[in-house]
Amino acid sequence: xxxxxxxxxxxxxxxxxxxxxxKSSLEGRWKNGKMVILIAPCGPTLCGKxxxxxxxxxAKAQRGSGERLLGLRVIDNIQPSGAGRYSANxxxxxxxxxxxxxxxxVNPNRLNVxxxxxxxxxxxxxxxxx
Numbered sequence: 001x002x003x004x005x006x007x008x009x010x011x012x013x014x015x016x017x018x019x020x021x022x023k024s025s026l027e028g029r030w031k032n033g034k035m036v037i038l039i040a041p042c043g044p045t046l047c048g049k050x051x052x053x054x055x056x057x058x059a060k061a062q063r064g065s066g067e068r069l070l071g072l073r074v075i076d077n078i079q080p081s082g083a084g085r086y087s088a089n090x091x092x093x094x095x096x097x098x099x100x101x102x103x104x105x106v107n108p109n110r111l112n113v114x115x116x117x118x119x120x121x122x123x124x125x126x127x128x129x130x
Contacts, residue, residue, distance in 0.1 A: 026078065026086070026103070030111060030127040033057075037074060037127065048075035061093035069093055075101060075113070090115035 026046055030037045036052035053061075053069045061069035078088045081102070090101035092115065099115035106112050109129040116122040 046078040064094035065096035
């Protein structure tokens with residue numbers, strides 16, 4: 001009987017933090033072409049780090065910025081800016097450029113990510129949840 005109470009107490013302790021923090025609908029793994037990005041808390045905001053990329057994509061990033069692509073933050077400081085909309089800083093490793101970004105959550109499994117340099121050179125990609 002003592003063992004049953006110990007197990008129940010452990011289960012309650014493990015589930016308590018999960019219900020105490022509100023998880024953003026952006027959190028999770030997203031596929032963008034040949035990369036997988038993990039969006040998760042980074043301090044007080046969310047950020048996206050590359051956790052998987054093709055060899056070709058890694059080589060392009062290495063040539064462009066000298067950075068290793070795996071583990072690199074490609075989207076940072078994600079802030080809500082409206083219903084299903086967010087602003088963020090975007091880093092394009094293969095061009096070694098920072099851009100102002102916007103994220104629009106099209107549905108629970110698709111993001112529309114847009115980055116603009118100089119305010120008018122923009123690129124939009126779709127990220128799908130995996």
